[in-house]
Amino acid sequence: MDAFYASVEQVAKPSLAGKAVIVGGIGARGVVATASYEARVFGVRSAMSIGEARRRCPNAAFLSPRFGLYRQVSDTVMELLHRLSPLVEPLSLDEAFIDLEAGPHGGALDTARVTTIAVRLRADIHAATGLTCSVGAATSKLLAKIASEADKPDGLCVVAPGTERAMLDPLPVRALPGVGPATGDVLRRAGLDTVAELAAVDESELVRLLGQAHGHGLHVLAAGLDARPVVADRDAKSVSVEDTFATDLVDRERITRELDRLSIRCVERLRAAGRSGRTIVLKLRRYDFSTLTRSETLRGPTDDPGVVRETIRRLAAQVDVTGGVRLLGVGVSGLADFAQQDLFGGADAPAEGPEEDDAEPTGDEAAEPTLGRVSWSPGQDVVHEDFGPGWVQGSGVGRVTVRFEVPGGEPGRVRTFALADPALRPGEPLPLPGTGDAGDHPSGPADPGAPAPPT
Structure with a gap:
């Protein structure tokens, strides 16, 4: 998918169509997750600091990521890919390998046929999501990956058998x-x-x-040799969360509170994946950018937040935090499909995590709204009692600015409210036009001989 997060935001927010959009952490130490192609003209790239991105492209829309929406769109795309073959290997939310030979077209594949399939796939993805993608096709993962980057955005590159060297050499x-x-x-x-x-x-x-x-x-x-197979449903090896803080943490009690919060978030992700794990990992980056990890392996797998929290606390107690900490992370590895309960006697009792209202916002999460605290994040979905759904353009000095528009509609009007306006509340992302209707599009075996639509 082309500039995936930023492209989703451009489709979801009609006023941003064709505009420079930068998605990432909005804090002082945030980094760019994705920049639209309009922003890339100014030299903005992924992993660049937000500060540098603002200097290069000050007029861009800087938005916090909405991973829930990105996953919904990704699911729609992946469903279309699975219509082509049961062997789909996701690399991320926006990229995957597909083994066409394992699918319904596998018995009649030549360069022309592969090109037809790829053209139709791109058209179906655009019809289902409003987004563009770039497809590379070749006889190996290596060449297919390189081909997918050769004609971005909205590109198609098919490397015919026997032409691999001509593609690779230069x-x-x-x-x-x-x-x-x-x-x-x-x-x-x-x-x-x-x-x-x-x-x-x-x-x-x-x-x-x-x-x-x-x-x-x-x-x-x-030499162009790559015999790696496409492996469907690659198993995650670990689950982790981490936060970078706007100012270095120097207070041990504050560090413990943040680690408790991260432990709960990590377990939530672990349970959402239906997994448990044996090894608990602490990650810590100090004021001087030195990074260290500490880990402890349990007697059996767990998904108990109390166990994870107490283990992380023990690991943190072994670390010298003199001088300050700029990043904390909690992870679980050695994953399994079940949890061994009661590892430490009372482990199956509910763990008391930090109350949301008591947890101080940190790093790139500082602008995320939580119950009991008025705070709005750029790009966040909101709903107003009178004006309906919209999204936050910005906030400050006691005010929040909201643009009221919906995916597939016209660019909306902008209104400003007091930060604590009781009529304004957080909302849920609205689906993109067509998202979720992948079944209505013909990629796959239903009509293998039909001519490809124009793109």
Whole structure:
């Protein structure tokens, strides 16, 4: 999917269509999750600090993410992909591998047929969500992934069998998975700038430069060899949550309170996935950006918030927080499909977490509204008793500005209210036009010979 989070917001908010949109943490230490292509013109990129993004594109709409809505749209897209094959391997909410050979079209695949399927898929996704996607098709995961990036946004690239080298050779070495900035610098200093130059080097030279595992793996990829299968329903190895704070935490009691809150959030995610885990992990980043982790493995898997909370507290007590903490994280790994109850005698008793009204907002969550506290986050869904549904454009100095519009409608009017206006309350995301109607679109076996619609 193209600029997924930002594109969803542009479709959901008619006034933002064609405008620069940046989705991410809105706090002083927030980072960009996704930038629309209109914002990318100004050099805004994912993982850039929000401060830098504001300097480069001050007129953009800066919005907090709405992951619930993004998951709904992702489900619609994934349903369309599963109509093409039972072997769909999601990489994230907005990206997946599909093994067409395992689907209803597998017996009659050639370059023309694959192109027809891909064109129809793109049209069906657009009809179901209003969003564009870019599709790459090839004989391996490596080439399909590279092809999907070759013609973004709203692109299609099919690498016909036998043309793989022509696709790979001119690419920079950074196009290969596993070649980050550090590896790229090592290869550049060795005079290896393109995949063709990398493929021409003896494997022993790459092993000398990069080590046995990395050198061998890169030599195979540079040759265009990738036998990895598409694996459906890849199993998550861990569940975790973390927060970065606007100011460093120095008070041990405050740190404990934040860890209690994170423990509850982590268990909520764990239970939502129907899982439990044996290993509890604490992550902590100090004032000097040094990061450390501590973990404890239990006798059996658990999804009990009391167990997780008490384990995290024990781990935190072992850590020196002198000087301050800028990030805290709680995770559970060693996942299983069941929980072994009563690990520590009273573990199955309900755990008392911090009351929402008592928990202080931190980091990028500082603008999230909670019961008993008036606070509004840019992009947040709201409902007004008189004006209906809308979204927050901004707030400050005792006021909140709301634009009243709905997906699929016309750009709405803007109104300003007092922060504590009793007629204004948090709302739920409204579905995008067509979202959830994937079954009405013809991707898949129902009509395999039909001509593809124009795109």
